[in-house]
Amino acid sequence: MFKLLKQLQEDVQSVFARDPAARNTLEIVLNYPGIHAIAMHRVAHHLWQSEHKGTARAVSTFSRFLTGIEIHPAAKIGRRFFIDHGMGVVIGETAEIGDDVTLYHGVTLGGTTWQKGKRHPTLEDGVVVGAGAKVLGPFTVGQGAKIGSNAVVTKALPAGATAVGNPARIILKHVFESHPDEKARLDFAQKIGFQAYAASPDLPDPVVEALRVLLDHMQATDKRLDKMCGALKRVNKDFCDEKPDALKPESLSVMQESES
Ligand SMILES: CC(C)(COP(=O)(O)OP(=O)(O)OC[C@H]1O[C@@H](n2cnc3c(N)ncnc32)[C@H](O)[C@@H]1OP(=O)(O)O)[C@@H](O)C(=O)NCCC(=O)NCCS
Incomplete structure (x- = not known):
């Protein structure tokens, strides 16, 4: 009592x-x-x-x-x-x-x-x-x-x-406060024009997970290319001036939205 x-x-x-x-x-x-x-x-x-x-x-x-x-x-x-x-x-x-x-x-x-x-x-x-x-x-x-x-x-x-x-x-902004890796991933996704909605480690969606892995891989590759271009430019300043073909992010975003 x-x-x-x-x-x-x-x-x-x-x-x-x-x-x-x-x-x-x-x-x-x-x-x-x-x-x-x-x-x-x-x-x-x-x-x-x-x-x-x-x-x-x-x-x-x-x-x-x-x-x-x-x-x-x-x-x-x-x-x-x-x-x-x-x-x-x-x-x-x-x-x-x-x-x-x-x-x-x-x-x-x-x-x-x-x-x-x-x-x-x-x-x-x-x-x-x-x-x-x-x-x-x-x-x-x-x-x-x-x-x-x-x-x-x-x-x-x-x-x-x-x-x-x-x-x-x-809500992703709350995830970023506790997972700095996710912030880097989103920044890179935005840099290439890709809307990484719901790309959070807390959502066990295999498609989203695959996209997260791809984003990490692209980010790593991008960094390596930047380094290589830096080295090549020291040999010839005209190297690496051409930009790669623009990625068409709309198709990726549409695919992801239809999955979610
Ligand atoms: C979920 C909640 C806790 C989030 O609060 P917060 O951390 O301050 O988040 P924010 O208000 O900054 O909102 C973040 C985003 O989520 C969206 N959002 C917030 N609450 C939402 C809800 N209930 N449903 C859908 N979207 C919501 C906001 O529009 C915002 O979207 P944006 O980033 O695209 O602009 C709060 O909105 C809520 O619903 N609390 C319950 C309150 C309640 O039931 N009160 C009853 C009193 S009688």
Whole structure:
């Protein structure tokens, strides 16, 4: 009982950090459906673990009726969990949520199969899931990752990634901050006029992967040619003045877009 109250106190305090509209504790306790839902979930989860499964389901259903937030009593939820606005959130039976996670209204942590077993996602610490986003399947969303509003995520996301859209794609500017190699690759792609959309190591797409390898190879070859031209120019300053035929990047871009 003491543990449940302590957790609830932490949940309430976490609202101040994540909602600029929060004014005082009483207001949060009375008016935040996300707080009502997590309080009832913590009771329901305790009942579920104590093998009072029917009562646990009843508490969960009452919570859904009251808040519009449906959390299966078996779902594992960490500390300082915050659901802002709440309405329309669904958290499935085998979902696992770390500490300091934030969900907005309309989020689904769902499954894509009717088989029993792990079928809902795992969100690591500090994940933020934007309004209306759907996270579907038994994969992991890494620590501190952000999912944009209305994104549909069906594959694992690495720690710190930001993903948007349907199907969700990782925003490249965030990848470049943590992968300097990717920045060099994009710079070179732009130099030759090629749009390297979604050429990220975090997207397991074989076509994109092949293009990344080609870009690396072209970049290395280009550097070697530059060196050779430099040496030849010392012999005759007219060497290497001719530019190679322009690459037609449109065809590559079209191909890549149709693959994605
Ligand atoms: C995903 C998110 C975290 C990205 O924030 P950010 O890191 O500041 O990124 P930016 O705003 O710089 O956007 C980067 C790019 O992604 C695009 N983008 C951002 N959010 C998007 C979304 N939800 N869907 C599609 N594209 C999105 C931007 O248009 C921008 O594209 P560009 O580079 O072509 O201009 C944020 O946009 C978001 O959706 N947060 C959820 C907020 C929410 O649900 N609030 C509910 C309050 S009630």
